[in-house]
Every structure is written in structure tokens, then in C-alpha cells.
Amino acid sequence: xxxxxxxxxxxxxxxxxxxxxxxxxxxxxxxxxxxxxxxxxxxxxxxxxxxxxxxxxxxxxxxxxxxxxxxxxxxxxxxxxxxxxxxxxxxxxxxxxxxxxxxxxxxxxxxxxxxxxxxxxxxxxxxxxxxxxxxxxxxxxxxxxxxxxxxxxxxxxxxxxxxxxxxxxxxxxxxxxxxxxxxxxxxxxxxxxxxxxxxxxxxxxxxxxxxxxxxxxxxxxxxxxxxxx
Amino acid sequence: xxxxxxxxxxxxxxxxxxxxxxxxxxxxxxxxxxxxxxxxxxxxxxxxxxxxxxxxxxxxxxxxxxxxxxxxxxxxxxxxxxxxxxxxxxxxxxxxxxxxxxxxxxxxxxxxxxxxxxxxxxxxxxxxxxxxxxxxxxxxxxxxxxxxxxxxxxxxxxxxxxxxxxxxxxxxxxxxxxxxxxxxxxxxxxxxxxxxxxxxxxxxxxxxxxxxxxxxxxxxxxxxxxxxxxxxxxxxxxxxxxxxxxxxxxxxxxxxxxxxxxxxxxxxxxxxxxxxxxxxxxxxxxxxxxxxxxxxxxxxxxxxxxxxxxxxxxxxxxxxxxxxxxxxxxxxxxxxxxxxxxxxxxxxxxxxxxxxxxxxxxxxxxxxxxxxxxxxxxxxxxxxxxxxxxxxxxxxxxxxxxxxxxxxxxxxxxxxxx
Numbered sequence: 001x002x003x004x005x006x007x008x009x010x011x012x013x014x015x016x017x018x019x020x021x022x023x024x025x026x027x028x029x030x031x032x033x034x035x036x037x038x039x040x041x042x043x044x045x046x047x048x049x050x051x052x053x054x055x056x057x058x059x060x061x062x063x064x065x066x067x068x069x070x071x072x073x074x075x076x077x078x079x080x081x082x083x084x085x086x087x088x089x090x091x092x093x094x095x096x097x098x099x100x101x102x103x104x105x106x107x108x109x110x111x112x113x114x115x116x117x118x119x120x121x122x123x124x125x126x127x128x129x130x131x132x133x134x135x136x137x138x139x140x141x142x143x144x145x146x147x148x149x150x151x152x153x154x155x156x157x158x159x160x161x162x163x164x165x166x167x168x169x170x171x172x173x174x175x176x177x178x179x180x181x182x183x184x185x186x187x188x189x190x191x192x193x194x195x196x197x198x199x200x201x202x203x204x205x206x207x208x209x210x211x212x213x214x215x216x217x218x219x220x221x222x223x224x225x226x227x228x229x
Numbered sequence: 230x231x232x233x234x235x236x237x238x239x240x241x242x243x244x245x246x247x248x249x250x251x252x253x254x255x256x257x258x259x260x261x262x263x264x265x266x267x268x269x270x271x272x273x274x275x276x277x278x279x280x281x282x283x284x285x286x287x288x289x290x291x292x293x294x295x296x297x298x299x300x301x302x303x304x305x306x307x308x309x310x311x312x313x314x315x316x317x318x319x320x321x322x323x324x325x326x327x328x329x330x331x332x333x334x335x336x337x338x339x340x341x342x343x344x345x346x347x348x349x350x351x352x353x354x355x356x357x358x359x360x361x362x363x364x365x366x367x368x369x370x371x372x373x374x375x376x377x378x379x380x381x382x383x384x385x386x387x388x389x390x391x392x393x394x395x396x397x398x399x400x401x402x403x404x405x406x407x408x409x410x411x412x413x414x415x416x417x418x419x420x421x422x423x424x425x426x427x428x429x430x431x432x433x434x435x436x437x438x439x440x441x442x443x444x445x446x447x448x449x450x451x452x453x454x455x456x457x458x459x460x461x462x463x464x465x466x467x468x469x470x471x472x473x474x475x476x477x478x479x480x481x482x483x484x485x486x487x488x489x490x491x492x493x494x495x496x497x498x499x500x501x502x503x504x505x506x507x508x509x510x511x512x513x514x515x516x517x518x519x520x521x522x523x524x525x526x527x528x529x530x531x532x533x534x535x536x537x538x539x540x541x542x543x544x545x546x547x548x549x550x551x552x553x554x555x556x557x558x559x560x561x562x563x564x565x566x567x568x569x570x571x572x573x574x575x576x577x578x579x580x581x582x583x584x585x586x587x588x589x590x591x592x593x594x595x596x597x598x599x600x601x602x603x604x605x606x607x608x609x610x611x612x613x614x615x616x617x618x619x620x621x622x623x624x625x626x627x628x629x630x631x632x633x634x635x636x637x638x639x640x641x642x643x644x645x646x647x
Contacts, residue, residue, distance in 0.1 A: 045646070054556055055642040075561060082558025089645075093553035097236025110230060110559035110567075153557070 001030035002065045002084060002160030002193050004051060009060035011046055011216075021046040021216045023060075028195065030065065030160075033187060034223070035204035036197040038213035044197045047213070048165050051195075052085050053077030065160070082111045086154030086192065088183075090166035092146045094138045094153075100126060101134035104153045118156060125152035129182055144175030151182055161193040162186075168200045180206060230563065234571050244543070248536055249579040255532040256583025256621065257590060259525035263617070264591035264608050266518045270511055272595075272606035273299075276410035277503040279350060282478040282486055284312065284493045284500045293499060294506045297475045299602060300338045300411040302330055308498050310470030316478060317466050321485035324349060325478045327470075329423045332382035337372050339382050339416045341423030343464050346477060350405060350412055357403030363422040364458020366399035369415045370407035371603060377401060380416060382426070397426055397458060407605075414603030419462045424471055529621075533628055540572050544632040551636050552644025561637050569626075569633035576625035584618065 009023040021043040028034050038044050049055035051062060056077075057070045064084070069077055081087070094103045104122045108114040126134045129148040138146065147167060154162055164183060168176030180203045187194035198204050209223035238245050277298050285293040286308035295301045316325040326346035332339040347359050347367050357376045360367055366380055374380070380399040399418055407413055480486040486502070493500035544551070551564055588608065595606040 049642040052556070054645075055640075078555065078558065078560055081556070082560070085558070087556055087558075089553065089556070091549075091553075093550070093557070095233065095236065095550070097240055098232065102232060106233060107554070107557040107559050110233075110554065110563040157558075 001191055003030040003032075004028040004161070004193070004195075005061070005063040006051070007061045007063070009050065009057055009062070011050060011055075011057060011059075019216050021050065023047075023218060026211070026218065026221075028193065030193055031191060032209060032223075033184065033194040033207045034196070035207040035210045036195060036213065037199055037201075037204050037210060038219075039199070042213040043216035044213055045165070046216070048163060048197055052087060052163055053081050079111075082107065082113070083157060084160045086157075086159035086162040088147070088150050088154045088162070088164040088167050090169045092143075092150045092170075094146055094149060096139040097137070099135045099137055100131060100141070100149045100152075103138050103149055104134075104156055107153065108156055113157065121158075122152070122156055125155055128152075128186065142175070143171055144178060147171060147175070147179045148182065151179065151186065155186055155190060155192075158190065159192060161195065162190075164194075164196045164198070166198055166200075167196065168198065168203050173202070176200065176203065230567060230570075234567060234574070237567075237571060238574070241543075244539070245575050248539065248575045249582060251532050252536065252576050252579025253582035253586055255525075255529045256580050257586035258528055259522065259617075260584050260587025260614075261590040261594070262518065262521045262525050263614065264587060264610070265594050265606075266514070266521075267611065268591060268595055268606040268608045269514070269598075271609075272409070272598075272604050273507055274504065275607075276604045277507050279408065279410065279412075280477050280503045282480055282489060282500060283475055283503055284308075284316070284478055284489075284498055285475040287497050287499045290499065290501045290506050291510065293475060293501060294503045296330065297328060297477065298411065298503050299604065300330070300340065300415055301602075302333075302338060305330075305474035307472030307474055310466075310473055312493070312498060313470050313473060313476055314466040316476060319489070321481055321489060323479040323481050325476055327420055327473045327476050329420050329474060331427075332384055332423070334380045334382055334416055335373075337368075337414050337416050339366075339380070339418055339423075340412075341418055341420035343420060344462075345464070347403075347405070347417055349479065350417075351408045352406050354403045355406045357401070360402050360417070360419055361461065362458060363419050363425065363460045363462060364397060364399055365402035365419070367403040367405060367417045368401055369405055369413040369417070369603065371413040372404075372416060374401050376404065380418075382418075397422060400458070409605035409607075411603040413605075421460075421462050533624065536572075536576065537628055537631060540629075540632040541635065544568060544635050547636075548639060548644040551639060552641040555639075555641035556645060565633045565637045568636040569629045572629035572632060573625055576629065577622065580618065580621055580625065 004027070006023050006026040009021060010019050011021040012019045036044055036047060046055070050057050053069045053072065056074070060070065061068050062070045069080060072080060095106065098106065101122055104126060105114050105119060108118050123134055126149070129152045131145060131148055131152075138149065141149070162183070167179055167183065171179060183194065183196065184206060194207075196203060196207060204210055209221070211218055211223070212220040277294070280298055283293055283297045285297070286306040288306045292303055292305065296303055296305055313325065313327050316322050324345040326343045328346070329341035330338060344359050351370070354367070355370065357367070368374055378401045380401065381393050382397070382399070383393050399416070399422070478489065480489050490500040490502065554564060555561070588610075591608045595608050599605050
């Protein structure tokens with residue numbers, strides 16, 4: 001389980017007058033389930049890129065349980081992300097030609113981390129996401145099933161945090177509901193911190209805390225209000 | 230990783246196949262040029278090996294060698310028959326054999342010569358015996374005739390509108406072992422018989438007249454003369470030897486060879502070492518080879534550039550996939566390896582196919598040359614070719630690393646956005 005503390009973050013892109021993301025302080029305790037919402041262009045994607053280390057923050061601290069990844073080199077951030085972050089993306093990013101299980105194991109294999117234990121866990125996770133045929137080719141699956149495979153892939157290496165970027169945006173209501181339930185259930189079972197970036201209120205309403213972005217800034221945070229109350 | 234690469238190649242199988250194909254064709258061109266040039270050089274050198282010294286009438290050295298070594302029919306000027314008499318009694322000569330051309334049978338050249346050449350040309354006879362009578366012939370290894378078959382000589386070649394000699398039909402008495410030279414397609418007959426058919430040599434006037442009358446209708450182009458197929462052949466040369474196009478000479482030593490060449494180079498005769506003439510011809514061929522090789526290299530460069538273009542565009546199309554793999558935690562070196570291996574495997578397959586294709590093409594060309602001229606042209610890979618293959622592989626490795634570096638340097642965040 002990882003906690004996140006952001007401080008003095010400011011991300012600007014050339015050609016843009018205002019920063020894409022500016023956060024003075026944001027704290028997410030270990031094991032929390034947090035929704036990040038906001039209109040498109042509000043800085044949600046930049047937030048995901050910064051906290052996962054996909055993009056380098058030139059200013060501020062990104063403190064995951066005492067480790068500031070802003071200071072890491074690119075390769076170091078890749079390694080850290082592989083071990084500690086379970087990433088789920090809107091477009092699944094599964095690879096046709098490979099089976100469900102091969103897709104789940106692919107990042108671990110490419111990192112040279114696919115031990116027998118990890119492979120066993122891959123089978124187990126596919127079962128827990130409700131998929132019966134681990135050898136099924138990924139391109140023959142429905143979109144809902146594909147996102148389940150992506151969830152199993154994200155959880156493979158027992159990450160301290162699961163970050164889901166619009167996990168339901170390309171699914172129908174029913175599949176979206178099921179994937180949302182699966183995320184919450186597995187994050188609870190695995191005792192992972194869960195950050196869901198979404199504008200799907202059916203999903204964000206099920207999380208205990210909701211942080212809303214606008215124009216790159218935090219405009220509301222239900223967690224802070226609760227503490228203030 | 231291998232499974233992933235294979236799945237990827239399967240997905241883009243058509244593009245991959247095209248890459249393999251164009252690489253293969255470009256490599257095949259270079260390989261075929263190299264192999265065929267070497268084969269031609271070796272094959273013709275081997276064919277000339279048997280003939281140390283060729284003496285003919287003053288004229289073109291190249292034509293003398295082409296006619297005598299490769300049996301490429303061309304009208305050679307005749308030299309005085311007394312040259313043979315002289316050579317036959319020269320102590321520096323191991324053996325000297327006159328050759329006379331002009332007739333053919335079913336496309337095989339008929340060469341009039343003596344038992345000296347028949348005995349020394351190949352490693353002996355494969356079957357039968359050497360000719361002993363005017364009506365007997367010894368055939369080369371690849372002449373499609375059997376012992377006892379009849380050979381009716383045709384003056385000139387059929388495609389040139391030659392006509393058949395009715396005066397004498399030879400009977401196949403023996404077959405030589407293969408020599409890998411143009412002589413494998415030759416029909417060897419006693420030179421005396423050739424002279425008799427064409428009305429030269431030992432004839433008194435009366436005999437000539439009588440024969441001429443008997444065969445008057447057939448003798449439109451030139452005079453025809455009957456010959457007795459059972460007449461025994463004599464190979465002791467007197468002053469009456471008719472004019473000869475060429476004499477093959479085996480000197481006793483290298484020093485003798487040079488002395489003989491010196492002596493018969495003067496005046497009305499010409500003496501050449503076929504090997505030397507060929508070397509000069511190769512020098513000309515060598516320039517042609519350089520041009521062909523430059524063309525092949527140029528086409529390989531073009532192919533390399535187009536493969537590079539295709540793969541760089543391909544990596545551009547796969548930006549999102551590569552970015553996603555990075556986002557999911559795949560290390561950059563793994564992505565470098567994937568992109569590099571994918572391309573390298575394709576190019577290496579193309580190289581292997583190109584070498585096979587080039588070899589096959591060279592073999593096909595050799596087969597055509599062998600069936601046309603009888604000169605066997607050995608197509609072989611040499612040590613140099615390994616260097617060539619290694620150089621191409623190294624170049625392929627280098628080319629493959631360009632898109633791999635692009636994939637390596639790509640920012641995952643911007644790739645996913647785009």
C-alpha cells in the first residue's frame with residue numbers, strides 16, 4: 001500500500017499561458033479509494049502522467065510513501081512503475097495475437113519478472129476477474145472482457161497503487177458497472193491504494209473521496225471537506 | 230518476447246513478406262553476379278588447363294583460343310602443314326595433335342585429330358576404344374550417342390544451312406571420360422578422314438577425279454570425296470600434310486613451352502598459352518564484373534534505404550503500442566530489443582533467401598552455359614562470401630537499430646496522447 005503526497009507541483013507546456021497542472025498540496029493516504037474528476041482539459045491526464053512517472057515533473061515533490069519519484073531518472077521511473085503501479089487505460093492496450101494470459105504476463109515478461117509464482121498469480125487473477133479461458137485470443141473477446149484482462153494485468157505484480165485512467169469510458173453501462181465493481185473489490189482484497197480518473201459519475205460516486213480538477217487546479221476535494229467539518 | 234514478436238510479424242505478415250522479398254532480390258543479384266563471375270573464371274581456366282600451347286596461323290589470338298579450347302566454330306586461317314611435321318619430330322614436344330574443324334553432327338562439333346589427343350585429353354576412355362580406322366569416332370562424355378551409333382557428318386552446322394556428307398559415316402568406337410570442358414560435347418574423328426572427305430592430303434589426281442564424278446550432284450558447295458571407312462590411320466607425318474587451323478602442343482617442360490612459343494610466334498604462325506590469353510580476357514571481364522557489382526551494391530543501398538523508410542514509418546504507426554508497453558512497465562531495453570529483433574529477423578531472412586536465390590540463379594546460368602558449350606562451370610561459395618554475408622548482416626544490424634533507437638527515445642506520455 002502506498003500513500004501519495006504532492007507538493008508544489010507545477011507543469012507547463014510551451015505555448016500555453018497557464019500551467020496544465022498546478023497543485024500546492026494533495027495527500028492521499030495508503031489504502032484510500034479516490035476519484036479524480038473534471039472536464040476534459042482540466043489536467044486529469046497530466047496528473048496521471050506525473051504521478052505514474054510517465055512524464056517528468058520539473059518542479060515539486062511526488063512523494064510515494066517517502067520516495068520522491070520526481071528525482072528519479074527515466075529508467076528508474078520505468079522500473080518503479082513496473083513494480084509499484086498497476087495502470088489501467090481507457091483503450092485497454094492489449095496486444096492481438098496473444099492470449100488473455102499472455103497479455104496479463106507480457107509486461108512482467110518484458111521486465112524479466114515472470115517467475116513461476118507470478119505466472120500462477122496470473123492464472124488466479126484471470127479466474128478472479130471472472131474469465132474462464134486464459135488461453136482465449138484477446139481479439140476474440142468482448143470489450144468488457146478485455147478490460148477485465150487489463151485489470152488482471154494491472155494487479156499482477158501486487159502494485160502498491162492501482163491507477164485507472166477512464167476505465168469505463170469505452171464500455172457500455174453494464175460492462176462499465178461490472179468493471180467498476182471488480183476494481184473496488186480487487187483493490188480492497190489486495191489492499192492497494194486506488195486512484196480512479198473518470199468523468200463517469202456512476203463510477204466516481206462509488207468511491208469514498210472525490211477530487212475535482214478545473215483548469216489544472218483542484219477546485220473541490222470531498223476528503224478535505226470531511227476533515228474540515 | 231519471442232511470442233510477442235511472432236504475433237507482431239503475423240499481424241503485419243504482408244508488409245513483412247514484402248520486406249523479406251525485396252531484401253532477398255537485392256542480395257540475390259549481388260550473390261549471383263559474384264558466384265557466376267567466379268564460376269566462369271574457374272570453369273574456363275579449368276577448360277584451358279589441358280592445353281598448354283596452341284599454335285595456329287598468324288591471326289587473332291583470342292579466336293585461336295576460343296576455337297581450339299572452347300570449340301567455338303569460326304573460320305581460322307590455315308597454316309602450312311609442315312609445321313606439324315616439324316613439331317612431331319621436335320625433342321621439346323611430348324605430343325602434338327593437329328585439330329581440324331568444320332563438320333558437325335546433331336549440333337556436336339566434329340573435330341578431326343589424332344590418337345595423341347584422344348589419349349591425353351581425358352583420364353582415359355569410359356568405354357570402347359580409341360579410333361584405329363578412318364570410319365571410327367570417339368565421342369565426348371556428354372554426347373548423347375551410344376557405342377556403334379552412326380555419325381553422318383554435316384558440313385558447317387545445321388542452323389547455318391549446312392549439308393550432309395554422304396561419303397563417310399563414322400561409327401562410335403569409344404567414349405571419353407568427362408573433362409568438364411567444351412570437348413565433352415565433341416565428336417573426335419581421325420583427321421585423315423576429315424582430309425579425305427574434303428579432298429585434301431594423300432590423293433592422286435585420278436582418284437580425286439573419279440570420286441568427283443561419282444558424287445557430282447552432291448558436290449555443289451565444295452568437292453566431296455569418298456573415304457574408305459576401313460582404311461587404317463597413319464600418324465606419321467610427311468611433307469604432304471594439308472593446311473591446318475591449329476595444333477595443340479604439350480611441351481616437355483615449362484622452359485620448352487616458352488622456347489616453342491618464342492619460335493612459333495615469328496612469321497606466318499602464332500603460338501599462344503591459352504591460360505595467358507584467358508587471363509587477358511578476364512581482365513576485361515573483371516571490369517564488367519565491377520560494373521555489375523556496383524549496380525548490385527547500388528540496388529542493395531536503395532533497398533536498405535526503402536526498408537529504413539518503411540520501418541521508421543512503421544514505428545511511427547506503433548507509437549501508441551510502444552508507449553503503452555512503456556506505461557505498463559516494460560523497460561526501454563526490452564522495447565529496443567523487440568523493434569530491433571523484428572526488423573533484423575526480417576532482413577536476415579531476406580539475406581538467407583537472397584543467398585539461396587542467388588545460388589540457384591548462378592546454377593541455372595551455369596546449366597545453360599554447360600548445355601550450350603559443354604564447359605562445366607562450378608558454382609561454389611568461397612571464403613570471401615562469408616565475409617560478404619557477415620558484412621551484410623552487420624549492416625542489417627545497424628539499419629535495424631535506427632527504428633529501435635526511435636522506439637527507445639520516444640516519450641511514453643506523448644506517444645499515448647498522440
